[in-house]
Amino acid sequence: MLVNSIYNYLKYDFEEVSKAESVDCMLPCQFQLQTPDFKKIVFKAGPEDKNENFNDNGESVTQHPKVYSFKTEQYHCQVIDTPGLGDTRGAKQDEHNLNLIRNAIIEIKELHSICFVMPSNISKLTSNFEVHMRDLLSLFPKTALKNVFFFFTYANSTFFNIGDTRNTLEEFISTFKETNNAEIPFGMENVCCVDSEAFMYFIATNQGHKYQNRDLESFRVSWNKSKEAVETFLVKIENVKPIKSDDLLMTYELEQIGTMLRKENNNQLKVLIQEVLTTISQISMTSKFNLAKKPSVEPMNESQRPGLFQALEICQEHVVNPNLKQLIQKLVEAYGQKTVVKNAEKMGQPNGTNVKRSSIEKDTENGFKPDPPKRVSSDWPCLKRLKEIAERLGIEWQNGKISINLMEDMLNVQIAGNLQQRDINKQKLKDSLDMLLMEFNGEFYDIVRNFNDEY
Numbered sequence: 001m002l003v004n005s006i007y008n009y010l011k012y013d014f015e016e017v018s019k020a021e022s023v024d025c026m027l028p029c030q031f032q033l034q035t036p037d038f039k040k041i042v043f044k045a046g047p048e049d050k051n052e053n054f055n056d057n058g059e060s061v062t063q064h065p066k067v068y069s070f071k072t073e074q075y076h077c078q079v080i081d082t083p084g085l086g087d088t089r090g091a092k093q094d095e096h097n098l099n100l101i102r103n104a105i106i107e108i109k110e111l112h113s114i115c116f117v118m119p120s121n122i123s124k125l126t127s128n129f130e131v132h133m134r135d136l137l138s139l140f141p142k143t144a145l146k147n148v149f150f151f152f153t154y155a156n157s158t159f160f161n162i163g164d165t166r167n168t169l170e171e172f173i174s175t176f177k178e179t180n181n182a183e184i185p186f187g188m189e190n191v192c193c194v195d196s197e198a199f200m201y202f203i204a205t206n207q208g209h210k211y212q213n214r215d216l217e218s219f220r221v222s223w224n225k226s227k228e229a230v231e232t233f234l235v236k237i238e239n240v241k242p243i244k245s246d247d248l249l250m251t252y253e254l255e256q257i258g259t260m261l262r263k264e265n266n267n268q269l270k271v272l273i274q275e276v277l278t279t280i281s282q283i284s285m286t287s288k289f290n291l292a293k294k295p296s297v298e299p300m301n302e303s304q305r306p307g308l309f310q311a312l313e314i315c316q317e318h319v320v321n322p323n324l325k326q327l328i329q330k331l332v333e334a335y336g337q338k339t340v341v342k343n344a345e346k347m348g349q350p351n352g353t354n355v356k357r358s359s360i361e362k363d364t365e366n367g368f369k370p371d372p373p374k375r376v377s378s379d380w381p382c383l384k385r386l387k388e389i390a391e392r393l394g395i396e397w398q399n400g401k402i403s404i405n406l407m408e409d410m411l412n413v414q415i416a417g418n419l420q421q422r423d424i425n426k427q428k429l430k431d432s433l434d435m436l437l438m439e440f441n442g443e444f445y446d447i448v449r450n451f452n453d454e455y
Contacts, residue, residue, distance in 0.1 A: 001029050002117060002153060003068055003081050004046065005196040009227040010234075011072045014198070014220045023202045026068050027081070030054045031200055036212055045203045058088035060097065065104035075234060080104055085132040094135070102139050106249050110242035113149050113233075114140065120152035120193060121163030130172050137285045141251040142182045144243045144285075148190060149233065155193035160225045162191060182285060192233045198223035246335065253331050254280050260324040261315065269318050271394030272311055272414045278407065279308050307411050309336030314418045380454050381429065383421055389448060390417030393436065402439050409435045430455045 008023045017023055025046030032042045051063050060083040068079050082104065083097040105111055116133070150169070152162055173184045198219040201211070258280040261273050309332050316328040390413050396402050397410055409432035416429045433452050437445060 001031065001196045001200075002151065002194070003027060003079055004029050005194065005199040005226065006079070006230050007068075007070055008199055009194075009223065009230050010070060010075050013227075014223040017202055017223075018216070018220075021202065022206055023199055027066075028052045028054075029203075031203075033200075033204060033209060041209065043200070043204050043207055043209070058086075060084040060087045060093075065100055067104075067108075077234065078108075080108065085135060086126065086128050094132075098135055098139065101136075102248075102252065105139065106245050109245055111144075111147070111245070111248075112237045112240055112242045113147050114144060114243075115149050115151050115192075117151045117153060118165055118169075120155045120158045120161075120165055122168070123164040124168065129168070130175070133172060134176070137176075137184075139248070139252075140243065140285055141247050141283050142285055143247070143283075145182060145184055147237075147240055147243055148184055149237075150186070150191050152191065152193045154195055154197075155226075155229075156195040156197055156222045158193070160193045160195075160229070162193065180285060181281065189236065192229045194226040194229050195222050196226075198226065250331070250335050251283055251285075253327065255284050255286060257312070257324065257327055257331065258284070260321055260327070261319070264315075264319050264321070264324075266318055266320075268418075269315060271391065271397075272314060272418060274394070274398070275407070275411045275414055276308065276311050276315065279311075279411070307408060307415065311411060311415050312336070314415060318418075379421075380426065381416070381421070381424065381451065382454075383417075385451055386413075386429075387417045389433075389451060390414050392444060392447075396439075396444075402436065406435055406439065409433075426455065 004023075004025050004027060007026050008017070011024065023045075028044070028046035028049050030042065030044045032040050034040055051066055052061055053059065053063055054061055062081055062083045065080055065082045068081060070077050070079065082101045085094045085097060087093040087097065114136075116136070152158075152165065155161070157163070170186065173186055177183045201219045205211070258277055261276060264273060266273075312328050313332055313336075316325050316332075319325060319328075393402070393410060393413055402410060412428055412432040413436070416424045430452055433448055437448055437452070440448065
């Protein structure tokens with residue numbers, strides 16, 4: 001119903017529809033009204049479509065996700081209509097529907113908004129409401145929360161404001177923040193209050209129904225307010241960074257990797273796996289990767305990806321599960337290399353190669369003599385001492401003695417501790433250790449400081 005309503009609200013003014021006395025239906029719709037003598041009348045409109053299974057059994061009406069294109073003089077957008085959750089056919093059907101939704105959104109190159117549709121005036125939502133919200137959000141990375149919008153239907157009864165549903169929704173948002181380390185935005189900027197009654201009015205009257213105690217003007221107000229709300233929503237999503245399909249697929253694959261990594265029993269990788277899981281928790285919307293001692297995990301930014309993939313490659317060399325090895329390899333091949341190259345290009349370093357030489361030559365031409373390159377000890381770092389420092393740092397991290405904003409530096413040391421000396425980025429290691437030094441004093445401070453001074 002809502003998809004049809006939105007299409008008509010965008011395409012027509014109320015006066016146009018009033019003269020035509022009809023509306024357009026992109027997909028079949030069905031609803032019932034009551035006569036003054038309490039008889040139910042069912043109204044149907046739109047083309048026949050086996051994908052829409054109208055029933056009274058509590059089964060989802062929409063059977064498979066389907067994309068509808070809206071083309072009007074002002075707007076051109078696509079809407080993915082998806083099956084609902086809470087299907088009376090059981091948990092397996094809900095799981096099947098979730099997989100259908102995941103596959104459908106991954107096929108879309110860019111997704112600008114995630115719209116949750118719910119009645120505006122229900123004081124108590126069903127007991128499964130929280131489960132279904134979590135299931136749907138789990139399809140997306142945390143960065144997608146900025147794309148969440150709430151559509152409140154039957155809004156005429158609440159004067160196009162949020163009704164009693166607000167309390168239950170705010171309770172869920174608060175609980176979700178505690179369990180998932182992620183905050184769902186909820187305010188005027190991502191709320192849309194609409195009502196399909198004006199759309200339904202023209203279908204019903206066209207089929208001979210007479211409304212009691214309602215005049216045409218009341219439906220005009222409802223139509224115009226809904227139209228305004230939908231148009232405002234479209235203006236807002238024009239300024240929202242879209243969700244990329246690659247990010248959706250990468251998040252899903254990282255969650256699979258994280259689940260398998262938790263089953264690995266390798267003391268050598270213990271700290272590194274812990275850091276990988278923490279980093280996955282920066283990306284994943286699910287709560288199973290969040291660590292109790294890390295309550296303020298922020299979404300991972302683009303610059304942190306190379307470190308994550310490098311850590312995964314180290315894990316790949318040492319894990320036992322062959323399926324996990326293969327999954328990590330596919331993930332790194334698909335996303336890791338191009339991220340590294342992209343960052344290198346951003347820094348002016350084609351293929352990751354340092355290009356300082358040209359500037360040195362230019363300075364020489366202008367008569368300026370550059371500082372001589374710093375001499376680095378060829379046997380630095382001592383791998384045995386580096387592993388000891390990495391292990392100690394891991395313990396300090398697990399005890400909450402290292403601040404969350406130094407997690408990337410912490411991960412850099414853990415990665416270096418698992419590499420061969422020739423593969424270690426020495427300058428990067430030293431810089432990370434310098435940053436971590438600010439967290440310590442006493443004996444451990446002296447150990448790390450002396451280690452770094454040998455560089």
